[in-house]
Amino acid sequence: MTRWFEDIVLDEVFSLGSHNFEADDMVRFAALYDPQSLHTDREAAQHSQFGGLVASGWHIASVAHRKMVDALFAEEERLRTLGHEPGLSGPSPGVNSMDFPAPVRPGDVVSFRLVVTNKRHSNTIPGWGLLFNRLTGTNEQGQLVYEANLVGFSKLRDYRMPWWQKLLQALTRVPIIGPLLARRA
Amino acid sequence: MTRWFEDIVLDEVFSLGSHNFEADDMVRFAALYDPQSLHTDREAAQHSQFGGLVASGWHIASVAHRKMVDALFAEEERLRTLGHEPGLSGPSPGVNSMDFPAPVRPGDVVSFRLVVTNKRHSNTIPGWGLLFNRLTGTNEQGQLVYEANLVGFSKLRDYRMPWWQKLLQALTRVPIIGPLLARRA
Numbered sequence: 001m002t003r004w005f006e007d008i009v010l011d012e013v014f015s016l017g018s019h020n021f022e023a024d025d026m027v028r029f030a031a032l033y034d035p036q037s038l039h040t041d042r043e044a045a046q047h048s049q050f051g052g053l054v055a056s057g058w059h060i061a062s063v064a065h066r067k068m069v070d071a072l073f074a075e076e077e078r079l080r081t082l083g084h085e086p087g088l089s090g091p092s093p094g095v096n097s098m099d100f101p102a103p104v105r106p107g108d109v110v111s112f113r114l115v116v117t118n119k120r121h122s123n124t125i126p127g128w129g130l131l132f133n134r135l136t137g138t139n140e141q142g143q144l145v146y147e148a149n150l151v152g153f154s155k156l157r158d159y160r161m162p163w164w165q166k167l168l169q170a171l172t173r174v175p176i177i178g179p180l181l182a183r184r185a
Numbered sequence: 186m187t188r189w190f191e192d193i194v195l196d197e198v199f200s201l202g203s204h205n206f207e208a209d210d211m212v213r214f215a216a217l218y219d220p221q222s223l224h225t226d227r228e229a230a231q232h233s234q235f236g237g238l239v240a241s242g243w244h245i246a247s248v249a250h251r252k253m254v255d256a257l258f259a260e261e262e263r264l265r266t267l268g269h270e271p272g273l274s275g276p277s278p279g280v281n282s283m284d285f286p287a288p289v290r291p292g293d294v295v296s297f298r299l300v301v302t303n304k305r306h307s308n309t310i311p312g313w314g315l316l317f318n319r320l321t322g323t324n325e326q327g328q329l330v331y332e333a334n335l336v337g338f339s340k341l342r343d344y345r346m347p348w349w350q351k352l353l354q355a356l357t358r359v360p361i362i363g364p365l366l367a368r369r370a
């Protein structure tokens with residue numbers, strides 16, 4: 001999120017737009033990262049359990065991520081044109097779950113949405129918070145095709161580091177005792 | 186896994202080989218699916234929290250999947266040349282967790298390993314079992330850079346469908362009552 005941790009409202013739905021899954025893109029991705037015939041070969045895929053070509057789950061997850069990144073950049077741009085300073089998001093420490101409840105087939109147009117389901121201050125990085133994001137993809141028939149629960153970092157706007165933490169941070173730059181302290185952070 | 190459900194030994198380590206993450210590949214993937222400057226721009230990435238270009242987590246996950254698919258195909262081939270019929274694996278219903286504990290930088294050679302940590306019969310699909318797989322990636326310094334807990338389907342070799350289940354399956358093809366039964370399956 002490009003909003004500051006304090007400004008993030010739980011359960012607000014962000015529409016990330018939609019993506020048309022084209023057969024060529026599905027095959028191109030799968031040829032590199034998931035070369036199973038149900039993802040790469042239209043003919044052979046007809047004899048698979050899906051009766052035709054379907055997108056690799058990793059392709060769906062990667063496209064969903066792209067939609068999220070694009071939306072974050074657009075929101076950042078929007079905030080800047082309004083004269084606001086956008087918040088800062090950090091790298092994602094991981095993914096809590098990913099599900100693919102229905103297949104994505106060539107020509108399927110999937111709409112992606114993002115909801116922050118929970119947030120809390122980080123226990124390990126002062127001045128940062130953790131966001132628990134649910135990212136979903138739904139096809140034109142309203143079927144859920146992707147659901148991921150992701151964790152992200154978001155910076156606190158109003159954070160002021162206490163004096164003892166500043167001291168601790170300065171001490172981690174001192175030889176010998178620094179590495180010992182850093183290990184505990 | 187291309188072994189039958191019954192033949193899968195828990196905690197056995199399968200080496201999936203290694204992958205050299207090249208800067209060009211990292212940038213090419215990120216340009217399509219994760220266009221943040223720490224993944225796409227060598228110059229700008231120097232000012233990021235990692236101090237240089239790092240691979241997108243979705244790129245790491247996709248490469249890890251490719252290594253797994255390649256290893257499964259090789260194992261299938263090996264079993265066939267030994268005169269055995271390889272087992273059948275089904276599509277993955279999802280991912281239970283993914284973590285990226287350390288960054289992957291250009292030139293990093295990451296070794297991937299697969300371990301089946303648990304298995305059980307499927308509650309919903311007769312004749313199939315579920316495998317709980319842990320897929321890890323470790324760099325040349327021995328640092329863990331990727332850990333995923335994945336769920337996969339694996340077919341039972343010795344499964345014989347009970348008569349009442351065969352009857353139920355036949356009835357799902359009958360109009361009107363069929364769809365009602367299928368909904369409960």
